[in-house]
Amino acid sequence: MNIETFEKQHIEQAKAIAFANYEEERATVSALPPIGQLPELHRFAENGLGVAAIDNGKLVGYLCCVGPFSNAFASQVKGIFSPIHAHGALPENRELIYRRMYQAAAEKWVSKGALYHAVALYAHDAQAIGAFFQYGFGLRCVDAIRPMSPVDCPPMTDCTFRLLPKEEVIRLRQMRRKLSAHLSESPCFMHSEPEAVEAWIAKAEKRDTLAFVAEQGANAVAFIEVGEDGENFISETPNMKNICGAYCLPQYRGTGLFANLLDFTVEYLRKEGITRLGVDYESINPSANGAWGKYFTPYTHSVVRRIEEYATQRVL
Ligand SMILES: CC(C)(COP(=O)(O)OP(=O)(O)OC[C@H]1O[C@@H](n2cnc3c(N)ncnc32)[C@H](O)[C@@H]1OP(=O)(O)O)[C@@H](O)C(=O)NCCC(=O)NCCS
Numbered sequence: 001m002n003i004e005t006f007e008k009q010h011i012e013q014a015k016a017i018a019f020a021n022y023e024e025e026r027a028t029v030s031a032l033p034p035i036g037q038l039p040e041l042h043r044f045a046e047n048g049l050g051v052a053a054i055d056n057g058k059l060v061g062y063l064c065c066v067g068p069f070s071n072a073f074a075s076q077v078k079g080i081f082s083p084i085h086a087h088g089a090l091p092e093n094r095e096l097i098y099r100r101m102y103q104a105a106a107e108k109w110v111s112k113g114a115l116y117h118a119v120a121l122y123a124h125d126a127q128a129i130g131a132f133f134q135y136g137f138g139l140r141c142v143d144a145i146r147p148m149s150p151v152d153c154p155p156m157t158d159c160t161f162r163l164l165p166k167e168e169v170i171r172l173r174q175m176r177r178k179l180s181a182h183l184s185e186s187p188c189f190m191h192s193e194p195e196a197v198e199a200w201i202a203k204a205e206k207r208d209t210l211a212f213v214a215e216q217g218a219n220a221v222a223f224i225e226v227g228e229d230g231e232n233f234i235s236e237t238p239n240m241k242n243i244c245g246a247y248c249l250p251q252y253r254g255t256g257l258f259a260n261l262l263d264f265t266v267e268y269l270r271k272e273g274i275t276r277l278g279v280d281y282e283s284i285n286p287s288a289n290g291a292w293g294k295y296f297t298p299y300t301h302s303v304v305r306r307i308e309e310y311a312t313q314r315v316l
Contacts, residue, residue, distance in 0.1 A: 001097070003104040006064050011041045013059035014052070022234075024091075029299045033144045033237045038084050049080065049112070051104045053089070053097050054085040061089030063101040063119075065109065073115035074190070077309065079116030080109050084232050084300055087119065087316060089128070099133035106135075106307075115307040120232065123298040137303035140281045143231055144296035145308035148270035151295060153259035159221070161264035164211040171220050172211060172247075176201050178245040188285045194234030209244060212268065214252075214261040217287050222248035222258055224265050231280045232300065241269055243279040246291075253287070261296055 006014075018038050026032040041064070044050045052066030065080040066089060072079025081115060089097040109117060118140070121128045164171070184191035192200065205228065214222040223246065229235055230242035248258045266277060279296055281288040 001053055001055045001060065001100060003051050003053055003100055005048060006044055006052045006062050006217075008045045009267055010044070010052045010059050010062060011045060014041055014062045014088065016051060017059065017090060018064065020090075021088045021122060021125070022085075025124055025299055028124045029145065029297050031147045031297060032234065032299055033240065033276060035234070035237065039233045041085070041228075043084055049105070049108050050086070050109070053101050053103050053131040060092075061087075061094070061097040061101055063087040063098070063105045065105070068109070068112050068114035070085060070226070072114075072118075072308075073304070075116065075306075076169050077306075078113045079117040079118060080112075080114040082119040084120040084122065084234075091127075094125075095131045096125035098128050099134065102131065102135055110307060110311050113242065113312055115309065115311065116304065117307070118302055118304045120300050120302040122280035123301045129301060129303070132303045132305075135305065137300055137305045140240065141231070141280060141300075142289070142298045143235065143278060143280045143300040144285050144292050144298045145234075145279075146266075146296045148266050148275060148277065151259050151263035151266060153256050153263055156255075156260045159214050159216045159257060159260075160255075160259055161212065161214050163268060164213045164220075164223070169205050172213070172223050172225075173201055175207075175220065175223060175243070175247040175249070178249075179245065182247075182287075183282075183285065190282070204245065210241075212261060212265040214257055216252075221252050222261050224261055226265065226269065226277075230278045234299070235278045235280075239274055239277075240276040241274050243277065246288075249290060259295070 015038055044064035053058055053061035063112060065082040067080035068078040070078055089165040101136045180192050180197045209225050213220045224243055226241050226243035227244040235242045279292050281292050283289050
């Protein structure tokens, strides 16, 4: 097997591999939609940061990325990201193919100063996950999906659920602040300074999303916010919406209130013609991992490796 730079002539075979890899995941996660067209791969043939694995003249794998971008994961270093369609490999010897491709690609990435490497893998692709685990990667983000079937939960009668009109979204401000505070706690450690939190809230209040709220009396006690796009091409398929924020006050957690709010959200969207609901979350956030893992099926696992700064000081 030879590893070379990913170029234009690899694109057609790469597309066939990407499509087959998606179909493999879809055979396990039945809620995933059929896909007619995968996103274009031309940009990956232009940035020189991708690799192709060739065996007997045939493409057996490719590994490309976007970036490098500064302040990866809000750090001081640059990073790259390989989206789910930016890589793929044939099933035979897949683990070895990924290991060989990463070795060559990582050399390119580090030589450009990219020290955070993030790769979105299909959640049920044990060979790909095994290859990246061996080379120091750990789980960080998950994309998950569910059909619009009812959420299994005993109904709650002492609270109400509704779609919040746009002019009332400011009522979620306090919960959004608490969500940010939650994310800065262990083991998530995704800290934001107060000014950044307020800027994020101002942006969130302007975006074109739907906010569903659970209320007890006059008080909003939980919300789920739903938008058009998620983090990958699958989340952009027609009739699919994606959760982009959720919070439940601590005293109402584990009571079934959140499951009822999700059930209300699903039923509302189903009546609007939505056929699938997605969510992306940090696996390092215990309550998100616990809650979404119960109601949704993961289909991607994004893994991350952080390489130490002194790697860029090598004399090659
Ligand atoms: C996410 C959230 C809205 C879910 O509401 P909830 O009432 O906790 O949801 P549920 O009780 O239905 O499910 C939570 C699951 O996570 C589990 N969980 C919560 N904290 C956990 C922890 N620290 N470790 C392991 N599991 C945990 C719960 O035990 C529960 O699973 P179980 O029913 O099998 O016991 C709520 O927990 C919350 O507001 N969390 C903080 C904000 C947040 O993380 N938002 C999501 C951003 S994507």
